[in-house]
Amino acid sequence: MPFDLHTHSHVSDGTEPPAAVVRAAASAGLTGLALTDHDSTAGWKEAHEQALSSGISFIPGMEVSCFSETGISVHLLSYLHDPHAPGLYGEIERSRQSRLSRAQRMVERLAGDYPITWEMVLEHSSPNATIGRPHIADALVTAGVVDDRSAAFSSILTPRSPYYVGHYAPDPVEAVRLVIEAGGVPVFAHPMASVRGRVVGVDLFREMIDAGLAGVEADHRDHSEEDRRTLWDLAREHGLFVTGSSDYHGAGKPNRLGEYTTPDAVVAQIEERATGSAVIRP
Numbered sequence: 001m002p003f004d005l006h007t008h009s010h011v012s013d014g015t016e017p018p019a020a021v022v023r024a025a026a027s028a029g030l031t032g033l034a035l036t037d038h039d040s041t042a043g044w045k046e047a048h049e050q051a052l053s054s055g056i057s058f059i060p061g062m063e064v065s066c067f068s069e070t071g072i073s074v075h076l077l078s079y080l081h082d083p084h085a086p087g088l089y090g091e092i093e094r095s096r097q098s099r100l101s102r103a104q105r106m107v108e109r110l111a112g113d114y115p116i117t118w119e120m121v122l123e124h125s126s127p128n129a130t131i132g133r134p135h136i137a138d139a140l141v142t143a144g145v146v147d148d149r150s151a152a153f154s155s156i157l158t159p160r161s162p163y164y165v166g167h168y169a170p171d172p173v174e175a176v177r178l179v180i181e182a183g184g185v186p187v188f189a190h191p192m193a194s195v196r197g198r199v200v201g202v203d204l205f206r207e208m209i210d211a212g213l214a215g216v217e218a219d220h221r222d223h224s225e226e227d228r229r230t231l232w233d234l235a236r237e238h239g240l241f242v243t244g245s246s247d248y249h250g251a252g253k254p255n256r257l258g259e260y261t262t263p264d265a266v267v268a269q270i271e272e273r274a275t276g277s278a279v280i281r282p
């Protein structure tokens with residue numbers, strides 16, 4: 001029975017509490033799920049407890065935002081790392097702080113032209129959430145400026161928009177090393193999702209593999225059939241495993257739990273490699 005290895009709760013930019021994501025995964029008939037909030041592990045405890053009562057497996061995870069030297073956005077999934085390992089923890093804390101001041105600056109810029117305030121953004125995020133453009137998008141929806149998150153992302157929130165402000169994020173090769181150092185298993189999230197912007201070339205991909213990248217998320221709605229084939233071939237060539245996931249964000253995105261899944265055998269490989277934390281089984 002399959003697993004969904006990439007989901008978000010309101011600890012980052014999903015719209016539901018971690019326990020609700022776990023209950024939804026159980027209702028969808030999944031054997032288990034990984035909670036992979038952006039740059040945060042704050043949802044692990046609640047998800048763990050709910051998984052035990054819902055009778056499904058839980059894999060603690062996280063999605064680390066990275067920027068390459070040339071400014072390409074890379075998302076690295078980390079499974080089963082030690083959340084207290086100082087190297088990785090230090091980097092995600094630095095990112096989170098930078099995201100907060102960056103979001104405030106974006107809202108200051110937007111407030112010159114649109115009826116939004118920082119308070120409205122906070123109303124759309126849970127306490128201590130990893131604040132990102134999705135929360136600003138939600139405030140813009142409430143203000144009647146755009147219809148939904150997607151409309152905000154394709155207009156005033158794109159990196160080419162005058163309202164956009166960048167933020168600090170670790171280098172992807174360094175992030176692979178830090179995940180391994182923390183006892184975790186690094187998997188490249190949606191590596192060819194060109195709908196999100198520029199994607200990495202072979203050189204950086206190779207560097208990440210040389211640093212210890214363990215898997216690639218090939219089966220994802222932001223990949224074309226051709227992208228998936230390319231990634232399956234690359235995985236075979238370099239001995240990486242392949243995952244499939246929904247990248248569920250609750251009501252924040254159309255992605256549905258279990259729309260792509262990962263087989264037990266791959267979950268077993270992840271578990272074998274990890275030393276930072278454990279899979280929770282009912």
Ligand code: AMP
Binds near residue numbers: 065133149253
């Ligand atoms: P940020 O990290 O703050 O720059 O924002 C990127 C986040 O926005 C990612 O975590 C995505 O999940 C989310 N995102 C990107 N594109 C869209 C979209 N079209 N609709 C909703 N959320 C999106």
Ligand code: FE
Binds near residue numbers: 008013038249
């Ligand atoms: Fe997200």
Ligand code: FE
Binds near residue numbers: 063075189190
């Ligand atoms: Fe992502």
Ligand code: ZN
Binds near residue numbers: 006008063247
């Ligand atoms: Zn994600």
